[in-house]
Amino acid sequence: AGDDQSAATATVETRTDGAAPEPTAESGDRSITVDEPTGGLTAGLDPVLKQSAGTWIAWGDGDADFDVADEQNCVAVPPDDPSYTLQRIDLSDEAVDSYYYGFSNRVLWPLCHGFTDLVEHRSNDLEWYRTVNERFAEAVCEHATADSVVWLQDYHFALASRMIRETVPRSTTVAQFWHIPWPTAATFQHCPAGRRLLEGLLGNDLLGFHVDRYVERFLDCVDRSLPAAAVDWGQRTVTYDGETTRVVATPMGVDTESYDRNARSSGSSQLSSLLERYDIERETVIGLGVDRLDYTKGIPERLAAIERFLEWNPSWHGEFTFVQTATPSRTEIQTYERHGELVRSEVKRINQRFGIQDWDPIVYTEDYLTATELCALYRRADLMVVSPLVDGMNLVAQEYVAASVDGDGTLVLSQETGAHETLGSQALTIDPTDIDGFAHQLERAVSLPAHERKRRMNTLRNRVFDGNLEWWMKTQFDWIRAVKTERHRSDST
Numbered sequence: 001a002g003d004d005q006s007a008a009t010a011t012v013e014t015r016t017d018g019a020a021p022e023p024t025a026e027s028g029d030r031s032i033t034v035d036e037p038t039g040g041l042t043a044g045l046d047p048v049l050k051q052s053a054g055t056w057i058a059w060g061d062g063d064a065d066f067d068v069a070d071e072q073n074c075v076a077v078p079p080d081d082p083s084y085t086l087q088r089i090d091l092s093d094e095a096v097d098s099y100y101y102g103f104s105n106r107v108l109w110p111l112c113h114g115f116t117d118l119v120e121h122r123s124n125d126l127e128w129y130r131t132v133n134e135r136f137a138e139a140v141c142e143h144a145t146a147d148s149v150v151w152l153q154d155y156h157f158a159l160a161s162r163m164i165r166e167t168v169p170r171s172t173t174v175a176q177f178w179h180i181p182w183p184t185a186a187t188f189q190h191c192p193a194g195r196r197l198l199e200g201l202l203g204n205d206l207l208g209f210h211v212d213r214y215v216e217r218f219l220d221c222v223d224r225s226l227p228a229a230a231v232d233w234g235q236r237t238v239t240y241d242g243e244t245t246r247v248v249a250t251p252m253g254v255d256t257e258s259y260d261r262n263a264r265s266s267g268s269s270q271l272s273s274l275l276e277r278y279d280i281e282r283e284t285v286i287g288l289g290v291d292r293l294d295y296t297k298g299i300p301e302r303l304a305a306i307e308r309f310l311e312w313n314p315s316w317h318g319e320f321t322f323v324q325t326a327t328p329s330r331t332e333i334q335t336y337e338r339h340g341e342l343v344r345s346e347v348k349r350i351n352q353r354f355g356i357q358d359w360d361p362i363v364y365t366e367d368y369l370t371a372t373e374l375c376a377l378y379r380r381a382d383l384m385v386v387s388p389l390v391d392g393m394n395l396v397a398q399e400y401v402a403a404s405v406d407g408d409g410t411l412v413l414s415q416e417t418g419a420h421e422t423l424g425s426q427a428l429t430i431d432p433t434d435i436d437g438f439a440h441q442l443e444r445a446v447s448l449p450a451h452e453r454k455r456r457m458n459t460l461r462n463r464v465f466d467g468n469l470e471w472w473m474k475t476q477f478d479w480i481r482a483v484k485t486e487r488h489r490s491d492s493t
């Protein structure tokens, strides 16, 4: 998890022979550090790869730990009991700048979130995006066998699936999950090389999104942009160039067990030291926000709603503290840098306006918290405010629920998140751009009777545990098996 948890995950290829890979190099006296995944996609993929003895291909950062890799940059992991292969693709600074900070995050990210005014067109970015997709596709093709499943993650690989499909055996299954929203057709028409991206994604046998709305928009874009494509709206399939792609909505969940466990094990001393570190009064009512510092997350709107709440409710001055953790992200991009400056200056202004001796209404930090610190805060927070302007899913809302082991926190949730589809009815819904309405929901959240808080949280916990990461992985692989069977059947008739 963290900045683009899914970006780190490039492609997964599962070997079906079940054999563990040989360690690729002797580690000798050198020690290799393995960071256990603490949540997010990595936590879900790790056991799948261990079981299937597959290969995980990811963008490398030239980390020294990889000095034990072979000439293809492959290492067997975990080093003490190898069960799968991790292959790193090294990218030059220019490639990272153009592929990652360029086309992926200056074009696709803002476009898919509907911020067409923030799309930046720079020469070479699209070309680098194609080149890097090609490099990953080549690496995948070196491993893929007739029985393999190739699983690509996210918007960084819109062109790779077709490249892979055209090279691997017919019976290889190619699937992809798109972690961010799919835009409306009106927005998508601004996408450079939009048709090529659609053709690229139709190289998949299976294409997953979080919610129905993104599936429908994707099918609509295909219908309008590719006249040669046959869209079956009932089956949610597209047949193009003789191949069929099934498009499904499978909302991603979180590793509920680990958030629940971490929250239960976070002792009062850990919480006390956190409160002390950030100078938070022990008895105060705590509101919490946890986000990457990204313009899609609606942090300035949240601050404006808190300001309005404080204007209307002097009795809460000194009694309510809003804790916002914001992890800097993509700071090479000026829009992000400016956004960070705006957030910091708004926090300062609001604290100057309302702060009194020993109390600031907003505690703001850009520290990256450990998983247990995060869970201690989730558990302690009386209300969690998740207010993105647009968000594919939003895992933080689900993590809060999974870590609310005392069962009495309140979730304030933007209607513009994918998470709202399943959690909306038991959360306090907000439109993040309606500041008065947002402030009213904050008033409601701080005064909700205990029995209602518990009733809502109980239902939320059932939903989050039922649709957790394990469920999501299983559902993905059930679909993968289904499309594999369909392909075999249609090939043999």
Ligand code: GDG
Residues within 6 Å of the ligand: 001, 002, 003, 004, 005, 006, 039, 040, 179, 180, 252, 290, 291, 292, 325, 327, 367, 368, 369, 370, 371, 374, 391, 392, 393, 394, 395, 396, 399
């Ligand atoms: C993309 C899509 C979709 C944040 N600060 C700390 C920390 N985090 C972790 C959270 C959470 C993750 O970062 C953020 O995940 P989100 O889902 O909220 O958002 P994106 O990063 O934008 O993720 C999104 C997701 O992909 C999955 O498909 O839900 O819509 O945009 O896990 O906990 N973790 C720790 N310390 C921090 O300070 N340990």
